[in-house]
Amino acid sequence: MPIPRVKKSSVSTGTRIPKLTSTSSENQEEGPQVKRSSSPPHGAPKKRTAFIDITNAHKVHISLPGRKKETTKSAVKKSTSRSAALRKLASLKKSSSVSSEEATAEKEKTEEVKPGEEETPEDAAAPVEELAAAAAAPPVVREVPAHLLKPQVPVEFDIDSENSEDTYMCPEYAKEIFDYLKRREEKFILCNYMTTQPSLNPEMRAILIDWLVEVQENFELYHETLYLAVKMTDHYLSQTPVHREMLQLVGSTAMLIASKFEERSPPCVDDFLYICDDAYKREELISMEAGILQTLSFDINIPIPYRFLRRYAKCVSAGMDTLTLARYFCEMSLMDMELIPERGSLLASACLLLALVTRDLGGWTPILQFHSGYQTSDLAPVVRKLHAMLVAPPDDKLNAIRNKYAHKVFFEVASLPVVDMDILEEVFLQ
Incomplete structure (x- = not known):
């Protein structure tokens, strides 16, 4: 169905772009050599900045209501204490060794000052020493919670390091994603x-x-x-x-x-x-x-077997023809009511095992057990249901999936003979 194109909005004839005056063009040509006039144009409001001027804010004294003015003596005393604290901090930076005992002694010295006594520059510098001692102390190592620890994958079972440069594959936390989807299956x-x-x-x-x-x-x-x-x-x-x-x-x-x-x-x-x-x-x-x-409470991120199937096929480096055969089994399972209660990860594992045996590529390997969490004994009941579904006489009215996977694009996997059940039983015993 053709989608109507959105027409571009045209500029009305009444609107025109104002032209630059001769003065502005001259200023543009002269560039930084032209000095702008500080006097505002006639009729313009007077220019005003917050706190008079940021560059001169330190020279302006602002008196706030409800606060008494400081005497000159106290102001000089504060500036003296600040300068002494700054000098003390500079000396701390130059000296490489300051013991924690000296910092403790200084702290006790500051605590001995009684209320009402005047604060000396050395007393004002005491908090600076405490901060320096705290910065020199080694950081406290905290234990990471168990649920935040990255799962350790043995080298022989690592299938994501080869995609370290591919950001779309999320190699750093691909296994965590599928472990989360597997746990989420319990809800559905x-x-x-x-x-x-x-x-x-x-x-x-x-x-x-x-x-x-x-x-x-x-x-x-x-x-x-x-x-x-x-x-x-x-x-x-x-x-x-x-x-x-x-x-x-x-x-x-x-x-x-x-x-x-x-x-x-x-x-x-x-x-x-x-x-x-x-x-x-x-x-x-x-x-x-x-x-x-x-x-569905707007929760539609339901784990589907198709995602698990692609992940597990990567564990054994299955070719596209083997993966397509497993996809054919998995898509046929959508029509069978008997397979509705099965989890997506379990169904995908059973379809892949059936495809591997059909292609004579072996059974369920240790790397597949590690990433799927299933053993051959867990897959046997589901594989038997899949085999019974495939050997059942087809319905001529329901042939969309068979016709789809009988095409050359899908390697004509629908026309392959179904593996004998005796061969499957031998695989289950391994």
Whole structure:
């Protein structure tokens, strides 16, 4: 849909730029040689600066109300004490060794001054000695809290040092980011919510996700946008009963929110109304957007398996064909209700293990155990569910993902045969 261009505002004919007078042009040509006149022009207000003049402020005595004037004797005494303190500080800087015992003795000497006694220059310099002694003391070393300590990564498991010059990869705290996302998954654990939806069933949800995959392809959106839209849809449906006629509105609105969160240039509202064949009004989509955000408490930074998958594939330096195969398994899992309760990091690990075994690239290595936190025994139940999903007879009506990954751009990974379950069981026993 063409976006109307914004017209540039033209300058009205009535406004003109004032021309420089001859005097100003002469002053510009002469530069610093021309001395400006100090007298103000005729009719101009008299020039006034705060506190008379900053350069002459030390010469002006300002009397404040409610404060008595100082006598000449006390003023001389104060200036004498200040000069003595400055001389004492200079001598402290020249002398390299000042013991802490002398500083303590000076401190006791100042404390012996009784109230009512006059302050001598030496007494005024005592605080200066205390400051110098405090500055010479070694700084106190404080222990860093445990939650602020940077995690120690063994050299054989370090996968971020090679990107030390790439600021986009955040090599200094990449592991901390994914550890935080892994802890955050506990907040977004779902269950099979179809029992609370009297008007929906798993087949309707699969049809919706198949349609969202086509939307992602047509708009050329990021894969993160698709995963986040599906997650928001599931979280909204787990808390709010929805009629089947409004299911497409929920999915398209979730895709709109995810696009605003992930995309650099997200599609507009009219684009989503168009792909829905104008089945909904603009006010309905905006109202649904507010409803989804309020239901999710505006917390839409949900950890998705796609991010973990790219991170874990980097641990074994997996090629693009192996990563694409794992992405195919992961995207197919979006349509299966049985895999909704699984955490994103666990699901991504299972998809990667299945892709590694399919490509005959080995099993779950120690570096993968370190970064994912899962062992092969943790992944076995999820891998079995993925295998059962892949060997099931395909539905001809739900073929958007298979057609997508059967293209040459995606290395035609959808046409690869599924690995035998006996081979997987042998990997589980390792």
